[in-house]
Amino acid sequence: MHLSTVLVAAVACVSSVNAHVALWDKGMFGLNYPYQADDPQNQNYNNNEPVIPLKQADGRTTAQWFGHGLLGYPPKSGDFMYLPSGGTYNGEVSCNRAQTALGSPYDNTPKYKYACKPDGGQYSGVGALHVMNTYNGTVDNKWFGGSALAIAYTSDVGSLQPNDMTVISVNQNSVWEREISYQIPAGMPPCPSGGCLCSWNWIHQGGHGEGYPYEIYNVVYRCQVTGSTDSANTVQKGAVPNKCDGNPAGCVKGPKTPMYLWQADGNNLPNLDTPPNYRDNWGFADGAQNDIFTPAATPASSGTPKATATALPSGWSSVGCMVDDVNLRALPGSSYSDPANNTIQACVASCAKQGYNFAGVEYGQECWCSNTATLTSAPDSDCNMVCPGDIWSNCGASSRINVYRSAKAPTTGQATVLPDSDVPAGWSSLGCMVDDQSNRALNDGSTSSDTNSVEECIATCGARGLPYAGVEYGKECWCGSTARLVSATSGCDKPCQGDPAHICGGSDRLNVYFNQALNTTSTSTSASSTSASASASGSISAFISSTIPVTASSSAAVSTSSSPMVNSTTAVETSSSTASSSSAVSSVASASSSSAFPSVSSSVSSSAPASSISTSSISSLPSASSTSVQGSSAKPTLAISSSTPSSVASSSTSSLVASTSTSSSAAKSSTSTSSLKPSTTSSSTTSTTVTSTTTSAAATATTSLPAGWVSRGCYVDSSSSRILVSSIFENKSDMTYAQCIATCTRKGYSIAGVEYGTQCFCANTLTNPVPAVASTCDRPCAGDKATMCGGYNRISILQNTAVKRRSWGDKKGRPHSEMIKRRNETGQ
Template sequence: MPPFKAFALAIALTFAHSTFASTTHTHSLHAHAGGRHRRQVAPTKVANWTSEGCYTDSVNARTLNGATFANGTGMTIELCIAFCNTNNFVLAGVEFGSQCYCDNFIQNNATTAPAADCNEPCVGNATESCGAANFLNVYSSGKTPPPPPATVPKVGNWTSLGCYSDGINGQRTLTVGMNLANPTSIEECTASCFAAGYRFSGTEFSTQCFCDTAINNGGAPIPITDCNMVCAGNASEFCGGPNALNMYNYTGNNLPPISTGGAAPPPGAAPVFPVTSGLPSSWSYIGCYVDNVDGRVFQFDGDGLTNATVQSCIGLCISQNFTVAGIEFSDQCFCGDELVNGAVIAADSTCDMGCAGNATEACGGPNRLSVYSSMKTVTALPVPSAQTTNLTGGWTYAGCWTDNAAGTRTLPWQLFLTLNNSVNACTTQCSDFGYNAAGMEFSDECYCGDITDIALNQATLAPETDCNMECSGDPIHLCGGPSRLQMYTWNVSSTVEPLYVFNRPANTGFYEFFVPGVVVPLIATLGINNKVTFLEKHGTSEFDNSTGAYELDLSLVSDFNAAWRTMHLQTDVFCSGSVILPDIGGRQINVGGWSLESTFGVRLYQPDGSAGVNGTNDWEENFEELSLQVGRWYPGALVLSNGSILVMGGETGSNAPPEPTLEILPLPAGGNTVFLDFLNRTDPYNLYPFLTMLPSGRIFTAYYNEARILDPVTFATVQTLPNMPGAVNNFLAGRTYPLEGSMIPFPQSAPYTDPLRVLICGGSTPGPAQVLDNCVSIEPEVENATWTLERMPSPRVMTCMVPLPDGTMMILNGAQEGVAGFGLASNPNLNALLYNPALPVGQRISILNNTIVARMYHSEAILLPDGRILVSGSDPQTPGLPEEMRIEVYIPPYLNQGITPPQYNISKTDFGYSQSFTITNVKVFHGSIANIKVSLVAAVSSTHGNAMGARTIFPAFSCSGTTCTITTPPNAFVSPPGWWQLFILDNAGTPSHSSWLRIGGDPAQLGLWPDLPGFTTPGL
């Protein structure tokens, strides 16, 4: 009989591919390898073996069906080839990073596939490709293979009767099992049956031999293809299959009398007995149990034991921390903590086979188990059934459904719950991540998705009897079957809320073309002169004559030649960071860069000019006089509450070691870099770390899948926050480059007593990328803070987010497959979303309009003074997707209502904290002044999904007539010193044109810095 299940590592989630061998189901546990900057390749020749290309594979019909093994940490192509060569096979195939398969022939009509489908890095060598899920990289030795295995038609007077069923209703077709002296072959089995005097001989499951005087218990011919397992002792012959016998009939007339040739005693043989003494402490004999009536009554197979005894089987189960042991058919050992599948006790006399290692001990029999336990009593659980009661939340049972009906999973998100799958475990995991359909398959697999996926992927209802496998973590309930899903759906009712609602407003706003670009920008920043500066990867530009920096006059976009002003950079800003200084000039500072001195770069630009009038200022940089203390590629930057600049993280250069430190600009007396162990530990998934000031004055940072609060003086960790949820099947998903999502704080409103919440949307997973379709948010300074997860309508990596003047956030740009980096993503996400934090959790996202322009790696989005969103860039270097110079704007719904924007006048624009000022001549064209809102949107620089400096405040205000008095925020913790766009909004949410204000002054006196050659300072 086939083994039920190999001992498995007890872990909650394993992200591994599954393989079927009839009723055997094993898992290959491995950690995915791979990097974001290098691609894996399949070598054309390894150890004189030649690549045959990428082949399809299936868990139900293996392409290579011979020897196999898995190595979860060290698999390489060379290792697999050596294994197959040692086992005398001419074909070797690697799959899913860690699995090796051998054969002499391509089986089951497998076909070649595009090389790109074999894209999983080998866990032992990330530069090599080791297939993928359902794809094999196949190699050939070039040797002539031996003949393929065949059904032996005749051995002497033994004639093949074909393939026969076995195990009908748990009963043997041939009832006498044989212990063979040599590995199983047709010759060995028929010779053993002849010697024992039996007329019928059958081989099963490659290693098993049975005899009898007649064909019993309903055994009948079945398709010859069901006998498809090669003999353990002769790879050229078939020896049955799972519950299938290669049957032979002896046609001669010289059979000897029936003797003791097998392990089952013939009539008159010496009896065997249970072992009642000499057992390990507390272990005792429980009884003889019937096996395999409704499935195996043990959940775990201890594998065949050489010279098995009762003691050796118990010892094996003890070593695996099990409390119940069972031995069957003389040498098959099973372990568990209870009996399952409606196990019933039988007469002790039916456990009548002697142990392979001690013929005086009873070791079960055909479908009989001699059971021992360290417990006084053993629980025998009933035959499992579909769970329909005691379900969590709004889950209801939906029946047994087909899977893979159209070659695609019915539900897309797959989890392996090796030892703990249950209906409630699976459904809870799915609903926690916002999925309203959950399915369990093959005992230990859990799938999550949406109810709409069921019809989309052509699944159909199947007979309930097709879902016949108990849950790996709940043996009294069913968890599907082979290619069958035990399906549950979330049922919305008067007492059960939907897991998510995606709003589809009639007014979605729209994209429109704005102006032709001159380069593919890397960073976009709106200056306080209301012009947009664009920086590109200067030294690595697509254009030989690029200067690396350009400024766009928004008032002149109808005149291309007049709209653009050429500016200049000295070093390469590729993957640098920018913020706007709180000095009187509103200077933009850019730090870090691509390589060598660029990584140390500190660059400053003071916006000048006005609408329609070119400025004359340019970027200033003098590496010899002013530089960072260490080189940084992909750094984060933040204006602190004291007005100085925090620069944090990155790498020492392009694809170089991490720079897990922070530093302060201007350099304080005695100031050195501060080592951050958490950045060192999480490299390379923490680049462009997210940063924001908290109302307590402390610093919040999020990086990879972690977050913490830092002291603003010592930068020591004050509090480590819970890890961010990631993918439903992979908690190792991340949110910062290269797994790139985007972060924006929620708006703050007077009187500023509510805790600040931050929102992070999108991301991806390391290794084979699974792009995230969720946002997470947290109030970091609330006691026992936890993350709130909300679904998005589609996956998104390389997300861009923009704070809007009405307190909502735009989510746009990015891809649905891959990670950030050149050539590492595909399937652009063309849809824009609107996130409204004022709505209930799970109902905050509205689906807006689509663009025709792919905005992927190196794309940006920023708020313009009139409330539109400027959208630029895309440098994917992915086939079929261009280097994008077109610049678009998105017209949000609030500007698509046909309402004239409000108007106001302001004379003074520089304020301290808790200071009141007035705006006059306030006009609204919808509603009344009494119903207006006032918002402050901080100056932002956008790059790589990081909206550096983002913050929105709704200050206290009052109006009398057409004059309104506004009070600035109370301190630099609520509102770090800096520049803000002031908007007023009518009661339909239509924003005015903004005016720039400075709040909080210049406490670090940046206006006098740097007092060095090559730099111009604006003063105080």
């Protein structure tokens, strides 16, 4: 509610309030209830919460009656009740804030003489003061019970006990008129840093048929002692008063505590048949209590309040005081507000019951629950708002939250992907994948469980003999014999329901795991995409470094979720051309080599038919821990096919393709040339191409490219982070590879890129290249529907290898490929 709304409501509602009475001061706790005093948007000038009587019939706990249960609503920082040592404190008692000087600044009507303004209600006017029943009738002084100010020399409201208060002043003829005064003893010591805590105490004298004569009133304030203070004096701890009618010598002498009784616990007086009062028959003189500096013979014991409610459920512990921000919540789950009774115990119990593993109390009244937490430590002293339902505990503050965690909660606050070392044996992580509810990534059934975890899901799928397992949205487990995998760069952020410390996918996101030993799918069965990764020193980064100029640092990791080289389905293409049976095919380098796609250094002759090539002469693909190959029935090997009987020049069609077959003839499957070609090492070296096959649209052109131009595959691109940075851009309704290459050639560029079917970009280097899944370059060229011209935020890269690129690499001009090779050789 905005301030203007509150002001109108406050002025309109003053006449309808039925209430009792409290002493109003800007230093009081609960002044702006149900809002905090420093709330700039909400001012409750019509507040009457502090005046509601604390009845015997209600049986409130100490936490509920002490300070009227409003200690979670402190005054504004810097606001105090000021008590002049040796002087007079002048204040206002009233049934409503609106009837005092602290009411609406827009209400200029004269203030009423008596504490409660008559408004026609049962407890309005002087009738609310319990000193008479007839408005403007004769006042019977015997019904004045008197009221008292008390003080405790501490600013820590969280450690304050009712018996820590010592009465310093009494006004025996109250309550009656709105304006009231209290005489303050001379020589009062100054308060500590942060001020003192004071209380106002009144006990209703009853009678006259009200029906519930036994009530107390108790309000707490932050206060300061001003004037002529004396640090040599000490306000002593008070004793419990006693009734001493007609026997002044029998009254308790010296300092005394305020009186409280008829509540559920914490009473310091027995339950009496008649109410006690702050008058001579209970040992209280009218005015300043000048005997407060003499130690009491039997000071009241502070005791431990019975109503504290800080016990935590089993397994829960405190994390501490944390920063909270409305734009980045410390606990971003659910929340509720309980202005009257919020406690740590109740909040934690509520969160635990809902299945959350973090709980937090904030701003006194708020409870927050979550399974993740952004934990930014704040000083414990920042969390200084008292819990309304447990005044001996703090419930955070403004932008501060006391956080608690279960034994299952992630230590750092954020769930993480299950480490590879903890993934069950035989299984490996393929990463975060997109799931489409209309076209599931894994199609062999699912379960939903409150105990779901990566390990449990893998066990479920493994028991069914299925090689793919995926966890989604925290509690779901999906299994598959095959997979339709499209990598996702984000969205896997949901903690596992049964293991909140680790991630189990997210909304339309799967964390997928694969077991090669369980994979019985034929090599002709295809999955739509591949997942592989490489570090900065690994295969993909090495390949990019050695073939395409890159403007990013060579030490930066190349982020990729797939490799154009490897696919879950591979095609085997073998011709009847001959090759030398004595020629050995060089093995593909491991992930630590300088290039993931090395040239074949040995010549290929025609002295033997291709069918004579044995399995032992076929080099296998690398098996690096940083690369995951999925969807094939076995680890792929390399087969050689050639259409010429002799050594092949760089323009030949000789290629390396992944296969598990050694047959001299195999059915041809449709292949795409999205794979990456390495540069030829010499004129006598066979030019190689690694070709991948997928069931999705072809990733690059199937038509021939101009001489010297080759495809470099599919990459991530966006308007905010272009991979090809230059001023060259064309958008044509008949875009083809040939058109884009022609444009870039005319402009003097050696790299061309086609995107979203119609767009063309040019450059001489790649800026921060991030390879993408080949199948995501799925937009047909506008002028050549058989060819894919990138996609949405995906660009198909083409390069002119005949153009000699400028020297680049380290400070000595050595190319990065040489640097990587030298590092591998030296072990540095």
